[in-house]
Each structure stands twice: as C-alpha cells, then as structure tokens.
Amino acid sequence: MNERILISGASVAGLTVAHWLARYGFRPTVVERAPRLRPGGNGVDVRDHAVEVAERMGIMPSIRASATDVRGMKFVDAADRTVARLDMAAATEVEIMRGDLVALLRHATDAGVEYLFHESIRSLVQDDDGVTVTFEHAGSRHFDLVIGADGMHSNVRELAFGPESQFLRYKDHYFAFADADATLGENRWVTMYNQPGRMAGIYRSGNHAQAKAYFIFRSTPLRYDYRDVEQQKHLLGQVFGGDTSWRIKELLAGALADPDFYFDALSQVHMPSWSTGRVALVGDAAWCASPASGTGAELALVGAYRLAGELASAGGDHRVAFARYQEGHRELVNKKQQIGPNVRLMVPKTHGGRWIRDGLARLPILRAMSAVERRLPSKAPRPLSDYVPAR
Numbered sequence: 001m002n003e004r005i006l007i008s009g010a011s012v013a014g015l016t017v018a019h020w021l022a023r024y025g026f027r028p029t030v031v032e033r034a035p036r037l038r039p040g041g042n043g044v045d046v047r048d049h050a051v052e053v054a055e056r057m058g059i060m061p062s063i064r065a066s067a068t069d070v071r072g073m074k075f076v077d078a079a080d081r082t083v084a085r086l087d088m089a090a091a092t093e094v095e096i097m098r099g100d101l102v103a104l105l106r107h108a109t110d111a112g113v114e115y116l117f118h119e120s121i122r123s124l125v126q127d128d129d130g131v132t133v134t135f136e137h138a139g140s141r142h143f144d145l146v147i148g149a150d151g152m153h154s155n156v157r158e159l160a161f162g163p164e165s166q167f168l169r170y171k172d173h174y175f176a177f178a179d180a181d182a183t184l185g186e187n188r189w190v191t192m193y194n195q196p197g198r199m200a201g202i203y204r205s206g207n208h209a210q211a212k213a214y215f216i217f218r219s220t221p222l223r224y225d226y227r228d229v230e231q232q233k234h235l236l237g238q239v240f241g242g243d244t245s246w247r248i249k250e251l252l253a254g255a256l257a258d259p260d261f262y263f264d265a266l267s268q269v270h271m272p273s274w275s276t277g278r279v280a281l282v283g284d285a286a287w288c289a290s291p292a293s294g295t296g297a298e299l300a301l302v303g304a305y306r307l308a309g310e311l312a313s314a315g316g317d318h319r320v321a322f323a324r325y326q327e328g329h330r331e332l333v334n335k336k337q338q339i340g341p342n343v344r345l346m347v348p349k350t351h352g353g354r355w356i357r358d359g360l361a362r363l364p365i366l367r368a369m370s371a372v373e374r375r376l377p378s379k380a381p382r383p384l385s386d387y388v389p390a391r
Helices: 012-023 049-057 060-065 098-109 155-160 229-240 248-256 296-313 318-336 342-346 351-362 364-375
Strands: 004-008 027-032 043-047 072-076 082-087 093-097 114-117 121-127 130-135 140-143 145-148 168-180 189-195 198-203 211-218 262-269 279-281
Touching: 004 012, 004 130, 004 140, 012 027, 012 049, 012 098, 012 296, 043 049, 043 098, 043 296, 049 060, 049 296, 060 093, 060 098, 072 351, 082 351, 093 098, 121 155, 130 145, 145 155, 155 279, 168 198, 168 229, 168 248, 168 342, 198 229, 198 248, 211 229, 211 248, 229 248, 229 262, 279 318, 296 318, 342 351
Parallel strands: 004 027, 004 145, 027 114, 072 189, 145 279
Antiparallel strands: 043 093, 072 082, 121 130, 130 140, 168 211, 168 262, 189 198, 198 211
16 A cells, blocks of 8 residues: 655655665655755764664664764854863764765665656645656656655645745744865864854864864844855855954855855744645654754654654555654654753853853863763653564
8 A cells, every 4th residue: 555655855854764665665756856965964963763773774883984073062262262162972872974874874775766866846736546746857747645855945845734934933043054174173073153143163073074164143034045055145144254253254255165055044843743645744844853953863763764664564554654653753853842052052142141151161060961961861752663564
C-alpha cells in the first residue's frame, strides 16, 4: 500500500526518510530545487536518539570521523582580548558540519532512491488514489504520498496547508553565515564579539581548514525575498557595514563574497498537525525550532526515522501512520522548541547585558555546571521504537 512516495528536499530530514523508506521496501523519489546537494551550512549536533538513528543507518563511525572538534565558545572585546570562555564539549553528542552530514546521508541512501535535482513542485492535487504532482520542468506524475522535507520556507507546506505566515513565529533576530578567513579565529573555538543587539563570530573547526563567519542582529520584521541572496547581502551590509571594530570589516567582506552565503530570520514553525490527507511534513518544514535551539539535525533524524517506521509498521496506511508519527514525536519537538536564554546569551541587547553575560561566563561555578550539564545524557521523553514492517 502507498509504495510510491515523493519527498521534497534533499537535506537531513529528506535523505533520512528516503533511506528508511527504501529499506522498508517503499519506492521513494527525492526532488530537490538545487542542482546538487547543498555543501554549505553550519555545525549541527547529532545527539541522544539521533546517535541511535545514525548507528542503525551505519553512518555513526563516519560522523565521528568527520566531527568538528570544537571545544566551546569564547567572548572577546574590540581589541580581540578574551573576556570569557565556555567549554561546550559533550560526551553525549557529536558536532558535524551540515554539508558533511548531508553527504554521508546521501551515500547511505542511494540504493533504491530516485533523485530529481534542479527541479521543484508546482502543484499538488490529492484524490482518493494518491497525489498528482506537477513539476516545474518534468511535467506531471502520480504518487501515493508526498512528504515535505523542504525546510522552514517549505513549498509543500505552502501548497498543501496554506501560507507560511500562518505557521512561522519570528523570534526578533536575523542571522547569516558564510565562509571566513581561518586566520581570524582561534582553532577549535567559536569566537564571538558583541555590540548591543548584534553579534559577529568566527567558527573554527579543529578538523576543517575552512572557517565560518556568523552574524546575528536584533530587528523588527524585515521585508525581503528569502531566495534573493543579493538582497540579503545588502541587508546584512546595512547592519554591519559601518562597524570597523574588532574583525567585522574583514568578516563581512568575506561573507559578502561567498556564493554559498546564507541569511534568514530566526523563526520557529508551529503547526497543529503535520499532515493533511496524503501529504505529511518532516524536519524544519513541520517544526523548525530555529538555529538558536541547536537541535535541528537531532529532530530531523529522529522525526524522519519515526515517520518512515510508522509507515512501514502500518503497512503503508498513511491514515494510521501519520497519526502515530505525530503522537510519537510531538513531545520531543515541544521540548526542543523551548530555546531558553540562548539568544540572550549570544546577543545581549545592551552594553550592560553584555557585561553581565561576560561576568557570569567567567564564574567557575557556572563553567562547572555547564560542563556537567553537557556531559549528562538528556532525558528523552520516550524510547526510540524498533519498527517491524507489517508486510
């Protein structure tokens, strides 16, 4: 039942659900707007149940081998003097660059999966027998089910559920990341410099020659096209272009020259249901917790595993599987969307707030508590199921 499944999006959630669907005997097709896998991105954490999913996929040794080896974050002043450090290393997780994780997932997912790159969905029409999908270039095809794994600005969600304005909750900040000159930062550390309501930073992985520049700034909602990279670069230049303190001038110049420059709002996705009829959502399309949560890859890996597993155990019956998938994964999503003080720590609104943050970060007791908390296993809301296909 429902063997032909279209998955929109070839990133963490899309490739993971494709892997498990193919393993369970379904016939997944992955459609991706980009002409190839997107190589860029920031560091993402594989932790808790996501480690178990990766182990079951056979890619956890490769993830550990490709780990970023970042010790923690440090805060600096305008003269590049370190004012505080926080050790963020943890025994319960592995950080890997998003592009590296996607490449590993693609390698594990090729068997039994059809790919349509440089293609996107124009329309979806559901009926009792399936979903007729019209593509931008490839005409129309009929699938039994459609899964949207196409990110916070999901095209599938727009077509099947309605405008994204119904589901996105803006969190008062915008962020950008791009390649940076590795000589500007300390190896194995994330270096952060703050002005009131703004942060510029350098991410230096111990296992990668390429550094990353990070920018975050507080703002009222801005009007821009999320696909217009040049417009986004202009917005970032307006905010940081006049600042010559610390290393901002060099970081900004490198970021604006990077063809893989990324910019977006710090937002979350909240939906009462992740499915409608024969269409379901997974990953950021369904529940984006925002980069400030640090849980995007974890939720994507675990959610995709659960979605495919529920379809397998229900014999492809989407009505049963979609309901069980949401019931099993909602608790974890609700927990991870509570991002706490992360943004306030990274981007204090005032000089006074930065002074307090730096002072707290220097306290030995706070550093000790942070180290202990990071090394304790998280309390997962429910165990990860072993799915047995019903057919």
